[in-house]
Amino acid sequence: MDLRPMVRCGILSALSLVLMAADFPIPFLFPEYLKYDFSELPALLAAVGMGPGWGLVVEVVKNLLYLALGLSSAGWIGVLANLLAGSTLVLVTGWTASRLGLARWDAGEPSPLAVWWHRGSLAVA
Template identity: 50%
Template sequence: MKKLWEDIGNNVEFLLVSALVIAVLFGLAVLGEWWVKKRSGQGHKQVSPVKRMVICAMMGAIAGILMVFEFPIPFLAPSFYQLDFSELPALIAAFAMGPVAGVAVEVVKVLLKLLIKGTSTAFVGDLANLVIGCSMVIPASLIYQFRRTRKTAVVSLTVGTAVMTVFGSMFNAVYLLPTFAVMFQWPLDQIIEMGAAVNPGIHSLTTFVMLAVAPVNLLKGTAVSVLTLLIYKKISVVLRLSR
C-alpha cells in the first residue's frame, strides 16, 4: 500500500510539473513575441485567428505523425533515445507566425502522438520532446522575427540548436533522467551502464549527458535546421504566409 501511494504521488507530481512547464513555455513565447514586436516594430505577419488555429492544428498533426516515426541511433545513445523530425513543422509555424504558434504545434503533436501510440517512457520522454523541442523553436523563431532573411534564418537555427543542446543536456541531468529512473524504477546506475555499452567513455551521469544526450540533441537540431532551410519558403508560400 505504501508503494502504491508513492507511485500515485510521483505521478501526480510529474503531471503538475508538466503542466507548469507547459504554462511557462507559453508565457515565454507570449513575452518573446511582445518584446520582438516592440523592438522591431513588426513581429510576425498578422494572420486571422481562425487561419492561425487551422495552420497550428495542421502542423501539429503533421508533427505528431513525424514523432511516431522515430529512428534509433545506437551509435550515439541507448535505445530509449531516438531521432525524429517532429520539430520541423513547429519551426515552420514559428517562423511564419511567431513562437506562440510553434509552442502550440509542439503541444498538439505530443497529444496526438500519445493518442496514436501511447507512451513507452511513463510520459517522461514525451515531456522531454516537448520541452527540449520548444527550447529550440522559441529562440530560433524570436531571432528570425527581427529580420526575415536567409542569413538570419541560418543564425537563428544555429542559436536554436545550441540552446537545445545545452538546455536539453542540463534538463536531462537535473530532472528528466532522475525522474525517468523513479517512474520506470530503473536505477540511474543501470541507465549509465546502458550508455557505457554504447560509448565506453560514459561512466557517470555527467559523462552520459555529455557523450550521449548532447550529441543526440546536436544531431537532431542540425538535421531539422537543414530541412527547415530547404523547405520553409516553399511551404510558407503554399500557406500564403510569406512576406
C-alpha cells in the same frame, strides 16, 4: 480571431505527430530509448512563419496527442523531455526570426527567409 492560423496550427500539429511516430533509434552511439525524429520541423515552420507562440502551440499539441494516444515508449517523462527541448528550440528560433524580420510575411509576397536562401545559393554558385 482569425481562423486561418488555427487551421494551419492544426495541420502542422497533425503532420508533426505523424513525423514523431516515425522515429528511429540512433545505432551504436546512444541508449535505445534515445530516438531521432523529424517532428520539430513543422513546429519550426509555424514559429518562423506565424510567430513563436504558434510554434509553441504546435509543439504542445503534438506532445499532448502523442501522450494521449499512448505512442510513447518512455512514458510521460519522455514526452515532457521532448516538450521542454522542442519548446526551447522552437521559441528561440521563432524569437530570432521575428527579431531579424524573417517572420510573419504577407501572402502573395516572397518570404524574406526564402529571399535570404536564394541570395545565399547565388553567393555559393
